[in-house]
Amino acid sequence: MTHERREPDDAAHPVDAVLVRLAPLLVLAAVAALVALRASDLGPLLEVARLSRAELASDEDLFRSEPILGPESPILARLRSDHPPGTPVSLPLRGASVTRGQRFWIALLPEYPVASDAELVICALPCAEPGLELVERGSEFALMRRRAGGSGAARE
Amino acid sequence: MTGALPLIAWLALGAPTAFAFWRFRRRDLAVAVVPVAGWLAIALPPIAAPFSGAPLSSWISQSALASLGLGLASAALLGRRGTAAPPEAPAGSPWPMALSLAVLAAVAAGLVVVGEILAEGWPGYGWDGVAIWLVRARVLAESDALPTALFSEPLLREGHWDYPLALPALMAWYARVGGLGVQQMGIPLVHLAGLMPVATAAGLQRSLGWPLAAAAGLSPLAVPELLEYHLRAYADPSMVLVATGAVAWTALGTLRWERGPLLLAGLAWALVVSVKNEGALWLCAAAVGSVLLSSYRVLPPSERLAGLARLLVPGFLAFGLWRITCRKLAVEGTLIGGLHWDQAGERAPTLAAALVTHVFTAFGAPLMLACVAVLAWRLRGSFANRLLDGLVLLCIPIVFVAGLFAIYLGTPHDLAWHLATSLHRTVYGVLPAVFVMTLFAGSLGRGPR
Numbered sequence: 001m002t003h004e005r006r007e008p009d010d011a012a013h014p015v016d017a018v019l020v021r022l023a024p025l026l027v028l029a030a031v032a033a034l035v036a037l038r039a040s041d042l043g044p045l046l047e048v049a050r051l052s053r054a055e056l057a058s059d060e061d062l063f064r065s066e067p068i069l070g071p072e073s074p075i076l077a078r079l080r081s082d083h084p085p086g087t088p089v090s091l092p093l094r095g096a097s098v099t100r101g102q103r104f105w106i107a108l109l110p111e112y113p114v115a116s117d118a119e120l121v122i123c124a125l126p127c128a129e130p131g132l133e134l135v136e137r138g139s140e141f142a143l144m145r146r147r148a149g150g151s152g153a154a155r156e
Numbered sequence: 157m158t159g160a161l162p163l164i165a166w167l168a169l170g171a172p173t174a175f176a177f178w179r180f181r182r183r184d185l186a187v188a189v190v191p192v193a194g195w196l197a198i199a200l201p202p203i204a205a206p207f208s209g210a211p212l213s214s215w216i217s218q219s220a221l222a223s224l225g226l227g228l229a230s231a232a233l234l235g236r237r238g239t240a241a242p243p244e245a246p247a248g249s250p251w252p253m254a255l256s257l258a259v260l261a262a263v264a265a266g267l268v269v270v271g272e273i274l275a276e277g278w279p280g281y282g283w284d285g286v287a288i289w290l291v292r293a294r295v296l297a298e299s300d301a302l303p304t305a306l307f308s309e310p311l312l313r314e315g316h317w318d319y320p321l322a323l324p325a326l327m328a329w330y331a332r333v334g335g336l337g338v339q340q341m342g343i344p345l346v347h348l349a350g351l352m353p354v355a356t357a358a359g360l361q362r363s364l365g366w367p368l369a370a371a372a373g374l375s376p377l378a379v380p381e382l383l384e385y386h387l388r389a390y391a392d393p394s395m396v397l398v399a400t401g402a403v404a405w406t407a408l409g410t411l412r413w414e415r416g417p418l419l420l421a422g423l424a425w426a427l428v429v430s431v432k433n434e435g436a437l438w439l440c441a442a443a444v445g446s447v448l449l450s451s452y453r454v455l456p457p458s459e460r461l462a463g464l465a466r467l468l469v470p471g472f473l474a475f476g477l478w479r480i481t482c483r484k485l486a487v488e489g490t491l492i493g494g495l496h497w498d499q500a501g502e503r504a505p506t507l508a509a510a511l512v513t514h515v516f517t518a519f520g521a522p523l524m525l526a527c528v529a530v531l532a533w534r535l536r537g538s539f540a541n542r543l544l545d546g547l548v549l550l551c552i553p554i555v556f557v558a559g560l561f562a563i564y565l566g567t568p569h570d571l572a573w574h575l576a577t578s579l580h581r582t583v584y585g586v587l588p589a590v591f592v593m594t595l596f597a598g599s600l601g602r603g604p605r
Contacts, residue, residue: 024252024364024365024367024368025252025255025367027367027368027371027595028255028259028367028368028370028371030371031371031374031375032259032263032371034378035263035377035378038377038378038382038383039266039377041383041384042270042387045274045384045387045388046270046273046274048277048278048280049274049276049277049278049279050277051277052277053276053277056278056339058337058339059337059338062278062337062338062339067281067286068286090311091311092311093311093314098314099283102283102286102287102314102315103287105287105291105312106286106287106291106338109291109295109306110294110295110299110303110306111298113303113305113306113309114306114311115305115309115311116309
């Protein structure tokens, strides 16, 4: 196999010469048309962005929006109002709560580090861990505080 | 334009390496290397942070140093005996070049407009974006030191903290240099999608001509759903955008055995493995492919080894550095560690059918068949020789698909769930790689083999 660029002069026949000149442009046109077709698939994404423009002016708005925290936003607001950045938070996730609970990561980190043994706990209701005291409730999740030596189900 | 300053800074970081290529008679590759070397310079400081101990607040100066280091290393690897560029093609009509550049510019401009619209409303981030890449970007953008405790925290295990940091590092760069928030992280993604086709085309234009080089550069954006997933902040499309250039430059370097394209491909492979874990699979495919492709050249062993080192060592170094960093951070690996083979026999037929469906149907059976037809038509010699040459030219995508097959065969997850959530975006890169190698087959000279 040798690697030499095939120049238009390589084509002896006049029809070949035209084909050799046109073919690359036709290939580019085909690829560009495919790219345009793929770009047209972005319509719904752009429409959602346009419609939500008025509601999202900052990252805080973004975290409060339905695709991220939505009805769980009061938990984040309470955490921010009562506890300074750097306060660790435990965020155990199990079963059906995993996907929704993972949305807390982007809103919490890095200001509020996630740590297994933290005093504050954000858990899916009903929280399974005994000895928790309710601090703030969202829709499916709650902000709880671990009570030293506490036991029993979470109080609401 | 939102994010203009970090974009300019990114390109400036690629300038020293570009200057090395320009100075050592590879002006044709200087434009191609700019975004690749610039992104590597951005990604190196956070990856090395656990060892260097340098605060992330001095990220910009650390990237400048990394950029100079990459430039000097490139000059050393390129310049000892010089490296001649292929002869200039005879000056022909300027229209093909003008048309090709116009298409590339139009795509880039369209992407910038899309990025601006997304940055003002809900950007459409997917699960990977919100739970993996943007979390890390935020951590890198707002922390003074790499918060090492996060990486080994059991409660964050599902966030795949062993994934490499190049993509979140690029996003964090836009946050630190340009003040962009999480909502605007579509901006670095559209810049990347606009730049990489230009880089790939610029690196190929002297060998393939501008129209085919531009087609090769744009080919990833022609893959169904790739652009949408890219804007949803998944990392697989970013990896494919770089891997397409890397495959093309690997072919250029191995078929002509020139140190410029080999080094350019090497830097690109280093970036591919730094974007996502599957990059390691691409690198292994490149290693097998480059050895096979280089078998067509009669070379002294020392020259063959030196060329392969330029091509592969940067990628293996980058991969090794991140694995050592993971060990230092006590992060568990999730790519290979959990594989088990007890259900391999039952899974193989389902998996083979799913792969064939995705590669040949979902990604455009007519286009794939056209590529195979062009290969068969352009290659020379007997049927056996054509088949052998075709397999060698396609060995990088073939080995990549074989590696994917092995990983899915042993996945610890339910196979149907794993395929449904990831197969389409893990095979994104196959079609561009096949297309690029077909273009190379089309550019090979005819005549007796």
